[in-house]
Amino acid sequence: MDKRYTLMLLRKMIGEDKHFRPGQWEAIEAIAIKKQRALVVQRTGWGKSLVYFLATKLLREQGSGPTILISPLLSLMRNQIVMAEKIGIRAFTINSANRAAWSAIEAALAKDECDLILISPERLNNAHFIKEVLPKISGRIGLFVVDEAHCISDWGHDFRPDYRRIVRIVQMLPEGVPILGTTATANDRVVEDVKVQLGPGLTVLRGPLARESLRLQNIQLSNQSERLAWLAENLPKFKGSGIVYCLTVADTERVTNWLKQKGFSAEAYHAGNDENLDRPELEQAFLKNEIKILVATVALGMGFDKPDIDFVIHFQRPGSVVAYYQQVGRAGRAVEKSYGILLSGIEDDQIQNYFIESAFPSLQVTQNLLEVLEQSEGLSLYEILAKVNTSKSMAEKALKLLEVDGAVGQTYDKKVLYFRTPNAWHPDIERSNRVQNLRKSELAQMQAYVDHDGCLMQFLLNALDDPHATACGRCANCRGRGLPTEVAQKLVIEAENFLKSDHIVIQPRKQWPVGLFPDQKRNIPLEYKNNAGLSLCYYGDAGWGNLVRSGKYYDNHFSDELVKASVHLICDIWQPDPFPSWVTAIPSTRHPNLVPDFARRLAGHLRVPFYSVIRRIREAPEQKTMQNGFMQARNVINTIQIDQRVSQEPVLLVDDIIDSGWTLTMAGYLLKKQGNGQVYPFTLAQATSRNANG
């Protein structure tokens, strides 16, 4: 009876001819009828949202309270909400981005007119949520859904500290509240761990993870130029739309520029710092196939559900087999034939190792942070950064971990303040070592996948302990053929030239670091602000990046090739107007002549004079050891001095590598304060590691 009724509901949602997929009814029965705790391990696209919508419906009809769905997703997809509405399920999201809708949602909750509410794990610790939203449902949580439940486990590929909070809450929930955990990517060890943490009564429902339509292939092309060429040559072979995954924001932009130049409909998608990038808009355009290729970082992740993706190509290698399975699994949900191509290159290990090393804040940073907090009643993030030499993102990471550990709390007094709680805190070095080692072994497993000559799908499924794993008969290894693994030399040269001419804009800083000039406004006044500038390349990249590296660390001399490339970039591409009428450079104490020497030669080619007016007045710690804006800016103004006013004419301000940009910002400020003209920053390279993620 229940099953027939539920099937009727399911058909209302997705169509009269539809049936339960294997496992769906069992999951619904476990939670909505037997009121059990269940963990569902099913591939993405299997229909877990159907399970929690239908279970919510059944529970609500029994008089239960609304479902709380905890998910790292920002929101439900529009089409899921429409689907739920067909059986009268009213679903809402509360997140920091939809503040304007909160009061309407809270009113709906108060009138019991909300059946499902989606929140992020962070929100469970949010004072407004606890004090205003939760009381509206009078605590009647009908069903507690933990999406991406593998995040609970240290052994998962995507451990999230906030999930530890979920575990503590679940352990305090009374037995009568059903719990549903869902994941598409849990191996046996993760399932066991989740079982231990969510309670022994957990029913595990596991389905086959293979994707019937997906054709996998691995292609090794070490140089970026070869991979760019490969893309240009092979992308036209796909009829439909697809995703090209990159590891860094910079790479998504570069690949996009190349593809656009080659006439493709491509857009970059990432969570980096770009005001012009509207992610929901890009998602919509991609869903409607108005964009053919989305070049994305992992920011295009969980929950993005487009059924007709023809291909997922990895420009760089992900850090784990599980992450790869998840990303490549976005292809072919509702198309007969789809492709998952993994390109890998020489830079991959370097980027992945950076990710691994920066995954946890160091003990030193964490302890410094606690010490600073212990001396106060509460500090804002910026007040902390003025006292602790660490990057903003690292400080945020450390604060998040400390919050989950109960050592730090948040309060709000016009701005968010962090404070030390009276709870004891002990560093869990074992845990961070364990996670780091796990990441390293995942990386090794990923490399094994790249080198694997047997069935690729089977390799992925074995890694996920899928008992149903067999050879797929579709991948390039099973079939003995696939897309070409070599590219036309002409195209490679073209890509190389593209990389060499691909320059990077230096956006001038608009605001001082918080607290640097406490008595001034945050905005840098126009008269002290730099103009936009350019960098020749990304440090260490193919193209010019390797020349910059060897110039800086081996030869102590930047080659004439770099001078010529810079001249070409400045005169033929950039053409700043008004053109700079003199050049100056930022000297370093360790290599006092390296940059001025380069700048002098550059000035000669530009046919303008070089004046050495910036002087180091004292030995300064290397700028790259300064971990945040406040420290960096202070380090600059404390150690450099502008000797004289040269001219009110515009100046080209040269440095070798730009990282956070504070050196150039502060030097430009000092130049202009001396009465000099407009400042155009120019650097040979832009550092990439710090904004690699996102």
Place this chain on the structure above:
Amino acid sequence: MTLSPDSQALLLLCSHLGLSSSSENSPLTLKDWNPLAKKLLSISKRPAILLDLNKEELKNMLEITEEEAERIAHLLQRSGSIAIELEHLQSLGIDVLTRADEDYPTRYKERLKDSAPTILFYAGEKALLGQPGVAVVGSRHLDEAGQACAEFVGNACGMSGLVLYSGGAKGVDSISMNAALNSRGTAVGILADSLEKAIRNPENREAIYRGDLCLVTQYSPSAPFSVGTAMGRNKLIYTLADYAIVVASDAEKGGTWAGATEALKSRWLPVFVLYHPDMPKGNKMLIERGAYKFPHPLPNSHQELQTWLEEHSSATIADPCQLSLF
């Protein structure tokens, strides 16, 4: 922390956790809960039993009206959001004690009987609650003699191993408390408001961390200051201590006066009042009503405060009676 099912039931019924102030179903007051508690005792049941009952069963077991049963059933449904709020509080360093907990201070049950608060929120060492000690009370504004007295008693407690009990507010409270903590003693602050805020204070935090301080309140940890809560918590200071010393009181008005006269009337413990030529009129009137004199200049030795208090008061204390009430 694991919550016993009895405590879970009490929290659901009697605390504001997971309820908005505008909620139709307000938590049970002491007056609402006590008859139910007695009913449960009379049929040899514990509060946990309520967790598994539906409206009809609640109505029959507790012999209450339909509306009352509905209210209780509704309150009992919020276990989900209480779990979330408790997790949040614990991550800030705040825990709960209910009248059904073994660790709930016996003195409250003995002295306050069924007006002992059902729920206490606390941060710090709960074992301090009800240890031998001296309560210091008085208005926020102190003259020189008052300040010296507050400091003396604080130091004396610290040096002789007595717990210093106070209201954790400014003035006499913080002076005596800091004196106790600075002389390596222990203290309990019984707050009328803002427990969440009080534990952010670095000195409090450190003392809690060392295990020397417990801050406790019967009100919501985020409750703002109000005159009502300040009055309501006064008796919770007196009823934890062995002796009370009133440093300064207004006459016939104000919280200190109300609290002290109540303590004198209830005979929970010997009440002393600071006695000197320039003392406030309230002090004098409290002595007229039976409070003992605490002289200024003060007794000589810090170490002997307890002996001195014992010698200068007679056993006028009401018989404690232990109630097994939850």
